[in-house]
Amino acid sequence: MVKRAGAVFLEGMGAAFATSGVLSQLQGRIFGLLYLEPEPVSLDDIADALDQSKSNISINIRGLVDWHLVRRVSVPGSRRDHYEAATDFWRVMQEIMERRFRWNLRQVIATCDETERTAAEGASSRDKERRFVDQRLDALRQFAAGVDAGIEAFSQGNAVSPDLMHGTPAKKRKKS
Amino acid sequence: MVKRAGAVFLEGMGAAFATSGVLSQLQGRIFGLLYLEPEPVSLDDIADALDQSKSNISINIRGLVDWHLVRRVSVPGSRRDHYEAATDFWRVMQEIMERRFRWNLRQVIATCDETERTAAEGASSRDKERRFVDQRLDALRQFAAGVDAGIEAFSQGNAVSPDLMHGTPAKKRKKS
């Protein structure tokens, strides 16, 4: 790799990953290194290049493989694991949308459900405060469900229009 | 607020926010509290309810206001600042997409540009390694630019189709 240019790239990827909320700075640097390297790189070489311990690279690279940003490949002459950067960013993005964003949205929905159930124990549904809470929970749940459906559609290759998720009030979002 | 139900909700929002990559657990709890509260709540009351110091709430609530998840309102009889949850989640989502995701994508693009510029200093463009690096940088930049354009379109209310950002090879993505 062209050395000085490489340093710029690693720094940049590190910063970008660090603020992404999904991966860490070091993972960004690892990816940056591999991405500019034509041949697969061994764990020790990565550790060397980034001035990190082998164990730290081992841990962090697992996350990268997990998100399909890096592939583990075996190199004929060597017993070591080697790694190369994936180039299918689209796939990575889908993975993140599925496993991070949608997971998060479902968590919100589940929380609304559970809260509503718990609230039902405490107060009658004619209670003014109870009605207020129910209405708020509904609004939030609906938003989350809408975005979730939108991402799902997008993942499957369909177009997503904002007002489909947003503008239309409630009943349009029925299952069928 | 219905007490037990509230606790469930705060916990859930805390967890959801914590894994969101944008806001913190505490900010999730603050939002959760305000969201189920019909009336604006003072800073000290929030600190009380969440068992946190006033200063901590002060710091954390600033982020919430920043992302438009919470509004500061003034309550007639009182000198204190009061806060209420915003209900326009759509707006919040746009804000996050603009200020977080797109910012991040631009950072990637800028890094590619700068790396390419730096690489140009070091090696001739006929150099095999140099060509490889250039090609990779192009691919990454193009992906980032595509997603960026997609989000922009979405923000403006237009539909976004995956293959527009992804499938079509390069030249379709011209400015006009």
Next chain:
DNA sequence: GTTTGTGTTTAGAATATTTCGAACATACTG
């Protein structure tokens, strides 16, 4: 103009996360 109520800043304590090196496990080599 002093006092009182309020939000913010700050310095350090508490807590969580990252990183390292050593110990360990496993699989290949001879």
Next chain:
DNA sequence: CAGTATGTTCGAAATATTCTAAACACAAAC
């Protein structure tokens, strides 16, 4: 089977983040 090369796990050290209480700043009240 003994020995070596390799990746992973583990406990401690280093670092970063979150949180608190006290000091501060500012405005309203008296």
